[in-house]
Amino acid sequence: MSAPNKSYDPVEVEALKPEEIARMRDEALAAIAAAGDLDALHEVKVAHTGDRSPLALANREIGALPPKAKADAGKRVGQARGAVNQALKARQTELEADRDARVLVEEAVDVTLPHDRVPAGARHPLTTLSERIEDVFVAMGYEVAEGPEVEAEWFNFDALNFTPDHPARAMQDTFFIEPATEDPAAGSSTAKGSAAEDQSGVVLRTHTSPVQVRALLDREPPVYVICPGRVYRTDELDATHTPVFTQVELLAIDEGLTMADLKGTLDHMVQALFGEGMSTRLRPAYFPFTEPSAEMDMECYVCRGESVGNPDRPCRTCSSEGWIELGGCGMVNPRVLTACGVDPKKYSGFAFGFGIERMLMFRHNVEDMRDMVEGDVRFTRPFGMEI
Ligand code: FA5
Numbered sequence: 284m285s286a287p288n289k290s291y292d293p294v295e296v297e298a299l300k301p302e303e304i305a306r307m308r309d310e311a312l313a314a315i316a317a318a319g320d321l322d323a324l325h326e327v328k329v330a331h332t333g334d335r336s337p338l339a340l341a342n343r344e345i346g347a348l349p350p351k352a353k354a355d356a357g358k359r360v361g362q363a364r365g366a367v368n369q370a371l372k373a374r375q376t377e378l379e380a381d382r383d384a385r386v387l388v389e390e391a392v393d394v395t396l397p398h399d400r401v402p403a404g405a406r407h408p409l410t411t412l413s414e415r416i417e418d419v420f421v422a423m424g425y426e427v428a429e430g431p432e433v434e435a436e437w438f439n440f441d442a443l444n445f446t447p448d449h450p451a452r453a454m455q456d457t458f459f460i461e462p463a464t465e466d467p468a469a470g471s472s473t474a475k476g477s478a479a480e481d482q483s484g485v486v487l488r489t490h491t492s493p494v495q496v497r498a499l500l501d502r503e504p505p506v507y508v509i510c511p512g513r514v515y516r517t518d519e520l521d522a523t524h525t526p527v528f529t530q531v532e533l534l535a536i537d538e539g540l541t542m543a544d545l546k547g548t549l550d551h552m553v554q555a556l557f558g559e560g561m562s563t564r565l566r567p568a569y570f571p572f573t574e575p576s577a578e579m580d581m582e583c584y585v586c587r588g589e590s591v592g593n594p595d596r597p598c599r600t601c602s603s604e605g606w607i608e609l610g611g612c613g614m615v616n617p618r619v620l621t622a623c624g625v626d627p628k629k630y631s632g633f634a635f636g637f638g639i640e641r642m643l644m645f646r647h648n649v650e651d652m653r654d655m656v657e658g659d660v661r662f663t664r665p666f667g668m669e670i
Contacts, residue, residue, distance in 0.1 A: 296348065298341045299356040307337040308363035315370045321378050328371055338364050408647070408666040409529050409655060413511045413639050416531050419555040420509040425533070428501075428508040430494035432515070436463055437483035438493035442622045443572035451489065458487040458515050487515035491532035491636055492572060495615070498534060499623035504630045505537035511639075522651045529639040534615070536625065536632035542575070542614060545633035549579055549612070557584040557646075564606065573613025573634060580606040600645050607645050610637025 311331035318324035345356050417427055440452055463484035494510035510532040518524040549563040561584060565577035583601035590598035591605040601607050612635030617627035640652050654662045
């Protein structure tokens, strides 16, 4: 028996010829270079490196070759496949970089462009409520009057018949900007143009009542004015007090005005603001600038008094008292009229003043006054859009 003929090594397999392998490789490289995006490259990859690709099929032929031819063909196919894979990888990196650069441009956000979701603003409920109150009186012929928040002590106190030692002037209640000049000779005259007026200190007004005085000095009677405005007191900020709050003051001076006119005006106001049939009541009180003076209460607009003595129907708004305290009022003290140069024998009148924050509290069930001053839109938003 003869030994195997090792010199016999046929290489005549068409698909493995060097020029054929080079053609397959070049076709693959050309297709890779021509792939314009990652999807196209994926198709090229499947076509030229997948199981049914020409190079993969050629690779399968190698196993049938004799050793020498197998080694040659294996090397050729291996090199061709290596070149194709390397080109694929390089093109993949290139196309990914292109895609990333394009996405950056296409999906860029221009933060300077105007957008259409700017929330429409609205005014604070304190402003809109005080304007609603003004409107009630403007409709009746009243004029809106204003005065400075930094006020002469004379307007804030003296002209309103506060004695020099009245406790409200004390540093604990009043923010003083400048103290009064001490001159015992000046006394405590409330007369306009007196030495006392000249030596008056300067305060942040503690109420809107000094606007009464300014209105009387600026106008000839009859005078009908409504005066909204910000006032200041040295109160701590808590659930029911704020050192800066809003008052609305009303002053009516004419011939023959009486307490009945005051009562009718108050009733009209609460009916206009809280509904038909509402009424007010007056309780004796003291203010230096009104005589007689009263605290004014309005009927509870929620329970209309039905909660009083009725544990089955408690009312949070009035604490089951049937009445809600509004503020102070009275007939203008003749001494104030005299200080403003108005003849008290000919003219009389009434005034009232109340706090808007407190009214906003009971009108809208606001439990804490601090919410009104903190500027959080979650508080103001439920009041809606009033421009
Ligand atoms: C006055 O200020 C008088 N000028 C009212 C007046 C006018 C009486 C005209 C007679 C004639 P009083 O100090 O009571 O009165 O304040 C009126 C209202 O301001 C109070 O009823 C209350 O609603 C409100 N108020 C007082 N202090 C504060 C505070 N710290 N924070 C919020 N509201 C306040």
